[in-house]
Amino acid sequence: MTRTLLIGLDGATFTVLDPLMDGTCAEGVVMPYLASLRARGYSAKLKSTAHPLTPPAWTTVCTGRTPGNHGIYDFVRFEDLGDEMFFTLYDFRDVQVETIWQIASRQGKSVVSLNFPMMAPPPAINGSLVPGFVSWKHLRRNMYPATLFDRIKAFDGFDPKELSWDFERESQIGDVMPDEELYKWVENHLPRDKQWSNMGKRLLQEDKPDLFALMMDGTDKIQHQAWHVLDPRLWTGAADEAAQAVRKLVLQYYRNVDGYIRDLHAAAPDAHLIIVSDHGFAGSEKVVRINQYLADLGHLTWRQSDGSEQARRRDLANFANLDWTKTRAFCPTPSSNGIVIRMKSDKNPGGVRPEDYERYRDRLIEELLDMRDPETGRRVIARVEKREDAFPGTAMGQAPDLTVFLVDHGFVSVRNREPAVVTRPTPLGTHHPDGIFIMVGPGVQARRGETMSIVDTTTIAAHTTGLEIPASFEGRIPADLFEPGWLEANPPRIGAAQASQGHKPSADGAHPEDDVPEDQRQEMLAQLRLLGYIED
C-alpha cells in the first residue's frame, strides 16, 4: 500500500498559486483541488537551497542533504586545468550520498521515482525510476529497471517525444519572445506534464509503491517565459489580444496540473500527500553581466575572437569564454551565480597566491557589492556569500568561492557585452528562495506553518514512508506538522547515516579526473571542443 505521495512542482510559488487557489484573479478559482488540500492540510513557505537552482535543490529533496554535502551545484561543472577550463555536465555519478529512493529500497520498501533531475544514469532501486531532463533518444537506457521502457511503451497514449526534455526548446528560456511566439512555446509544453501524470497514475495504480514521487516541471518553464501574465503585480488584465491568449493558455496549464494532482491523490487516498517546489519565483528586471564587471575591474580577460562563425557561437554559449592565462576571478555559468577564484599554479602563474587568497576574496566581495545600476545608482547585488557560509559540508570544495545574490533574485549573464547592467524590456521570471510546501494525510494538522527548509521534505517523506530516518539527514519534522497523538503513536526512528557514493573529491574539491596525465587532459579539452563547449 502506498504510504507517501511526493509531488514536486518545479518553481511553484504562492505568489502565483494563491490567486489561482482563492479565486481572487479575474478568472476565479483555477486550482480548486490544490485549494482544498491547503485548506484541510498543513502549508508553509519552503526555503530552497542557498542558491535556488533546480539541480542542487531537487538533489537536496532526493537526498535530504544540502549541496555542500551532496555535491551538485549547477547543471554544468568545470575543472580548472590552469591554462584551460574543462566544462562538462553533472550527472547521477556526481551525487555523493544515497538518495531516498535507495535508502527506502535498502529498508525493504518499494519506490516509484519520476522526472527528478540528476537521476541519470539511474541507480538500482526496489521499484521503477525514470529520470528527468533526458532527451527522448536516451530514455530507454536511462530507466530502471531496464525493462521499464517496454512496459511504459504499452501504456495508452505514451509518447516519449512529448514526455522528454527538448534541449532545443528549453534553451530558449531567457529569450525575449513576442506573445504570439510565446503562445506556441507554452502550447508545446502542455503535453509533457500530462504524459508524466498518466505514466505516474498507471504505475501508482499497478505497483502501489510504498513511496511514489513525481516531479512536474512545466511550472518552472512557463513561469520563466510568461511571468508578465502570471505575476499578480504585473497582470492587470489590461493587455492586448496576444497577451490575453497567453494568459488563458497558461491558466489552462495550471488547471491541468490541479487535475493531475487530484487524479494521483485519488489513486492513493489514504497516503500522506506532500507537495513541494524546489524554489519559488519572482520577476527579474535587470540583466547583470557579472563577467563584464569583473573584466572592467581587471580580474578577467575575454578570449579574443577571430571573427569566425565558430567563435561567434562560442561567445553566445552559456559558458564563460575567457583567456584563462589572464583570469583570476570569473563566473563560469549564468545558472551558478558563482564567482570562482583561480589560484596560482605552473600553468596559471597569474593566479592568486595562497597567502593572498583571503585578502583578495574580501576585496572582491567589496567590489561586487559596489556594482551599481547606472540608471539609478543603486546596488544590483544584495549580498555575497563565501562558500563556507553558503555551502558548508564535505563537498564544499567544489562550490564556487563566492555566490552572488542579486537584488531582484535574477541570474547573472556571463556574456561579453556592454554595459554591465541594463534593464530588461519585460520582467523575466527568475528563481526566488521561497517555494511551497503543502501536506495532507493521517495525523497532519490543518494549519499554516512557519517557513520550512527544503531539507525537511526528505525527512518528512522518510518518516511517512515508515523508514528509519538516516542520522545524516539535515532536515527536521516541524513540531506542529502532526497531531501530537499521531506522532506519539508513530514516533520517528533514527537510523544509521546514509551511505556515501560516487567519486570522492579531494580536499581541494578536485575530481579524480584531475589526476589524469596531461596528454589526457588535453584530449578531454579536445572532446569538449568537438562538442561545441570549448572553441579556440
Place this chain on the structure above:
Amino acid sequence: MTDAEISSILRKTLAEFVADWGLDVPVEADTSLVEDLEFDSIDVIQFVVAIENAFQSRNLGFQSLLMQDGRYVDDLSVGQIEAFLAKRLTA
C-alpha cells in the same frame, strides 16, 4: 577482455543506444556516429556515459579518440571505437 568481447559489448551498447531512434541502420564496423546514426553533441556525451557504464570505468580517457593529428575528427566509426577500446582495456 578479448577484442571480440569488447566489440560485442560496444555494439550491444550502441544498438540499445539507438534502439528508439527510428533508424534502419545496421551496426557494423564502418557505421559512423554522425553521418549514419545522426548523433548530435548531447548524444556524444550520453554515448560516453553509456560506454563508461558498459565497461564499468569512468576514466577510459577515450577523448583521445576524438582528436587525430592535433585536429578534431568530424565523425567516428564503430570500428575506430572498438580499436580504441581494445587498446585502452588491454593496456
